[in-house]
Structures are given as C-alpha cells and as structure tokens.
Amino acid sequence: MRVTVVHNPDAGSGDHLGSELLARLRDAGHAPAYASTEAASLTQALRAAPDVVLAAGGDGTVGAVARLMAATTPDIPMAILPVGTANNLARALGVSGTADEIIAGLESGAMRRLDIATVRAPWGTARFVESAGVGAFGAMLRDAERENAGQPPASPTPNTRGSRLRRVLERARPRHRQIDADGEDLSGTYLLVLALNIAYVGPGLALAPDADAGDGQLDLLLVGEADRDALGSYLTAISAGEEPTLAIRTRRFTRLRMEWSAASGHVDDHPWPERRGEAESLPTGDARPEFDATGPSIQVLVPTV
Secondary structure, three states: OEEEEEEOOOOOOOOOOHHHHHHHHHHOOOEEEEEOOOHHHHHHHHOOOOOEEEEEEOHHHHHHHHHHHHHHOOOOOEEEEEOOOOOHHHHHHOOOOOHHHHHHOHHHOEEEEEEOEEEEEOOEEEEEOOEEEEEHHHHHHHHHHHHOOOOOOOOOOOOOOOHHHHHHHHHOOOEEEOEEEOOEEOOEEEOEEEEEOOOEEOOOEEOOOOOOOOOOOEEEEEEOHHHHHHHHHHHHHHHOOOOOOOOOOOEEEOEEEEOOOHHHEEEOOEEOOOOOOOOOOOOOOOOOOEEEOOOOEEEEEEOOO
16 A cells, blocks of 8 residues: 555654654555655645555644645545544544554555534634534633643643643633524533534543544533533543543534634634734634534544454
C-alpha cells in the first residue's frame, strides 16, 4: 500500500519518530511517504492520492488531519496511530494495538465512518470531531489556557483525569440557555451544554458513552443543577482511576441552535471564539450558533490487530 505518514513528534511520549515509522512501513511491504502536520505539507502529499493516510499523534493531530481530508480528499481513508495522551478518537473508533500491530493490520482493516460536524456563528465557522459547547467544560479550557500561558500543556496522569473539570464544576453557576434541537425547545438553566460527535472528550472522559462517530447525528448532553452531583461523582471516580458510567443521559439530534457564551464556549479542545491578542475583546451579545451534524465525513481504516 502507498501510505502517507503524518507525524506529530510532540504528541504523547514522542517515541515513534517519523523515520522509524517509515522504516517499519517499508519492512511491512508498504510504500511510505512523509508529510508534516502543516496543512501545506499534507495538502501536497494528498495530491499524490495515497491508498491511506496514517495520522500518528494525539487527538489534535488526528482531528486536524481528518478535517483537512474531509474538505479536500474525502475518498482517501485515514488510519490512526494513537501516540497522544487521551487518544479519544482512536478509542471511539476502536483503534488499538502497538505501532507494529497497526502497521501489520492495514491490509486487512475494516472501514469506519467519522463525521465532521459544523458550527456556524456570527464570528466564524468551525468544524469539530469531538465536541463543542458552552459552560463548565469551556471555562475549564480557558482556565488551563491562562495557567499554561507560555508553557507546554501538562499531560494528565491517571490520578488527575477529571480533577480540573471537577474544580470548575464546584464553582460553576447555572445559566439560562435558549436551545432548539431539531425543532424541540430544550431551553433551560444549565451548568454545561455539550454537543458530542464521539463518546470521549478531554482527558478520556466518556460523557456520551453511546455516541456513534459515523451515524450522522450528535449527542446532546445537558447538565442542570439537579445533575451537578451526578457529574461530580463521575469526575471524582475518574480521578480515582475508575472507569464509571455517567448517570446523565444524552439525546441525539441533527441540527441545533444554542445560546452561546464567548467566555465559556469551546470547539474540540480550544476555546471558541479565540482571543488572538490581549487587546482583542471577545464577542458579546445573544448569538445563537447553528450546529449541523450532516457535514462532510471520511472513512477511517481500523486495522485488524
């Protein structure tokens, strides 16, 4: 197979160097090529129409590759070599195994669909592969952004998973949100509103355990004051190294309009809208971005291991 490797050497442990992956692919009988995580490099590599693109990195790398491929070459499948910390996308799609096992299984893998959802607001349009929403999760991301200013973000350990979000949740105040999901009025007072494309967000938090990455729908998680203890208990158990099931049900939708807070909004693991400079203020007002689950999609090759 003609395999284009897209590698982020800064993801996770960084053990799998690009040159090492190319050598392993050659040893397995493949014809590999290399592309960096820069959009221009990957775009040029995709023009050669490889049989598969192997995204080696964490969720940031895999998500960026997926979004670009969906916009430019949706007919070329992507495979994932998860070498990040949370590896939410790999887990959601059933990708597992060592680098050698994944490379050996490329020829006999099964195809899974990965939807790329869209959210449109007055300040711009964004595509996401994990989640987007407002409330405690977005506030947590902005807290982390301020704390890590000028420093590389710290990787969560098993004992700290969920602890940052739990601290934000403890001080969070519910806010009334106008929400319309497929024509149903779900407006109410919430601590957290999340539209999820896959089961996992952040440091491997299964906030929508039944989500299907390729069903053409998003899962909506609404956390009100009555659900504060349930989410807090889940995060406490996660921080203790357990893998509990969140006792808050989600509902599925195709299109959504949601009242947005720029100060606590996020798309995937980035605050949205982003403040690009100290003097630049965030948008204000009662904007209601529109979510669309029926955007582009790509095929993900899940190797047999």
